[in-house]
Amino acid sequence: MIKKKYIYDQYDQAKNRSLYQYSPFHGKKFLNNFFSSRNKLLKKVSENKSNIEKNDEIKFSKKKIIRYCKSFEIKKKIYFDKKQKNEFNLSDYVSLSYKISSYLLNKIDYSMLSTFLKINDLIAYNYRRKKIYNNEKLFRTLVTENLIIKKIIDEKI
Amino acid sequence: MKKFKNLAILCAKNSRSIAYLDTLKKNKILPNTIILMDVKKNYKHLKIKKNNFFNSSFDIDLFSSQNHINLIKIKNSKINDLKCIHATKNLKENYIIYAANYGDILSKKYFYLKKKFIHVHPGKLPEYKGSTTYYYEILKKNSISYSVIFQNSKIDNGKIIYSCTYDLKKLKIKKSEIDHVHDPYLRSLILLNVILKLKKMKKLKSKKQAKKNQKTYYVIHPILKHISILSKI
Numbered sequence: 465m466i467k468k469k470y471i472y473d474q475y476d477q478a479k480n481r482s483l484y485q486y487s488p489f490h491g492k493k494f495l496n497n498f499f500s501s502r503n504k505l506l507k508k509v510s511e512n513k514s515n516i517e518k519n520d521e522i523k524f525s526k527k528k529i530i531r532y533c534k535s536f537e538i539k540k541k542i543y544f545d546k547k548q549k550n551e552f553n554l555s556d557y558v559s560l561s562y563k564i565s566s567y568l569l570n571k572i573d574y575s576m577l578s579t580f581l582k583i584n585d586l587i588a589y590n591y592r593r594k595k596i597y598n599n600e601k602l603f604r605t606l607v608t609e610n611l612i613i614k615k616i617i618d619e620k621i
Numbered sequence: 622m623k624k625f626k627n628l629a630i631l632c633a634k635n636s637r638s639i640a641y642l643d644t645l646k647k648n649k650i651l652p653n654t655i656i657l658m659d660v661k662k663n664y665k666h667l668k669i670k671k672n673n674f675f676n677s678s679f680d681i682d683l684f685s686s687q688n689h690i691n692l693i694k695i696k697n698s699k700i701n702d703l704k705c706i707h708a709t710k711n712l713k714e715n716y717i718i719y720a721a722n723y724g725d726i727l728s729k730k731y732f733y734l735k736k737k738f739i740h741v742h743p744g745k746l747p748e749y750k751g752s753t754t755y756y757y758e759i760l761k762k763n764s765i766s767y768s769v770i771f772q773n774s775k776i777d778n779g780k781i782i783y784s785c786t787y788d789l790k791k792l793k794i795k796k797s798e799i800d801h802v803h804d805p806y807l808r809s810l811i812l813l814n815v816i817l818k819l820k821k822m823k824k825l826k827s828k829k830q831a832k833k834n835q836k837t838y839y840v841i842h843p844i845l846k847h848i849s850i851l852s853k854i
Contacts (some may be wrong), residue, residue: 472843485723487843489797494847537839574757574838574845581842613844620760620852 470494470501473588478540484582495617502606505588509603522556524563532560533579554590555597557583562601565608577612584609622649622688625820629654629714631705631721631738634681636669637805638720642684643675644809650816654691656708657681658698658721670798674806700725710734716819718812719772729774737825738772738779739815741808744838745784746770747830750777751838755799756849763789763854765799767811771827777837780827783815789854796850 475483490497524532535542542560544550552560564580567573587602596602630652632638645652669677685692695704700721709717709731719727719740727738744754745766755765766786770779787807789796794803819825841849 482724484840484842486800487846489847489850492847492851495844495851498844534837574760575836578757578839578842578845581844613848616760616848620848 470497473501473585476589477586481540502610505591506606509599512599522559524560529564533576536583537579554594557587558596558598558602561587562605565605568612569608622651624651624653626653627714628652628716629712630718631656631709633658633660633722635722636801637808639669639679640675640805640809641718641720641812643679644813648813651688651690653714654712655685656693659694659696668801670801672802674802701728706730726776727772732774740770740772741812742768742770742777743804746777746781747835749838750835753841754838756841756846757838759849759852767808769811769815780829782825782827785811
């Protein structure tokens with residue numbers, strides 16, 4: 465049976481490590497479901513936009529972005545340090561995703577884009593559950609994600 | 622049919638191993654031994670879809686008994702369990718076709734056994750390492766490539782025996798069936814090519830992968846997978 469909802473932002477990726485493996489094909493409708501799910505999140509984020517608190521600015525070089533993406537794909541978690549003591553919180557994921565979005569706007573890297581979408585699924589999953597300090601960044605990230613995916617769809621399909 | 626004395630297959634029952642065995646059988650190539658990891662759990666990737674390319678109901682037990690192939694079944698095991706490593710160690714065959722389950726990665730212990738593990742990787746190496754690379758390649762180039770390698774202890778890093786690229790304009794496939802039908806079938810055709818070469822030459826030439834342009838891909842996000850499947854050819 466074809467699932468009507470976009471499900472990939474409904475699960476904790478760390479607990480469902482095979483979430484993306486052999487994902488079924490649902491046709492064009494699936495793309496609409498994705499946009500609809502992200503738009504709902506976007507609406508919530510925009511409602512909370514006034515609630516902005518200052519977040520420590522983290523610097524992400526391209527090398528670091530690649531390292532963090534790799535870590536996320538393998539461990540489903542990201543740590544600031546190699547000893548794996550200082551783990552990313554939700555706001556850090558938003559900051560990383562924001563940085564990736566600006567990188568992808570200039571140059572499409574499908575591998576990074578795939579990880580970017582997964583990180584945004586994780587943010588969407590956690591949005592209601594955890595505190596976030598950078599709604600503004602998240603809002604801009606989601607808008608950029610929407611733009612990038614729509615552009616690729618226009619080009620490819 | 623005569624068995625290929627120097628050839629074994631290390632596999633689980635999945636669409637890939639079924640396609641391999643069926644294609645080899647149709648071309649009168651019989652492995653001397655099959656090590657079969659008999660996994661009970663019904664993973665979604667173990668689903669073998671009915672199709673027009675290979676026999677989805679291929680019966681490994683029947684095939685082995687009819688052709689007097691040595692079938693070693695290892696129940697409820699994972700690839701790196703000692704039982705599997707021992708069974709591989711005791712093989713007389715030097716060349717082993719590898720077709721285990723998704724995510725199974727041979728441990729270093731296998732590479733001390735001095736066997737040659739033949740693996741068909743989806744993607745041109747070293748440019749497309751990792752997983753679901755065909756979807757990425759479709760998005761970038763509208764093609765699908767495969768590389769046959771001798772596996773070593775590093776993932777997708779072994780010496781290249783053979784590689785080829787299919788242009789999707791010429792290859793009439795239903796892209797929504799790549800995972801369970803076309804990928805295993807295309808892999809089996811490329812494998813056949815290599816095994817025929819091995820049979821003829823008795824050994825296989827291979828070359829080291831270039832260090833330049835290496836890129837690793839991870840399981841593609843379903844959105845990109847859908848765009849790849851729905852993309853114009």
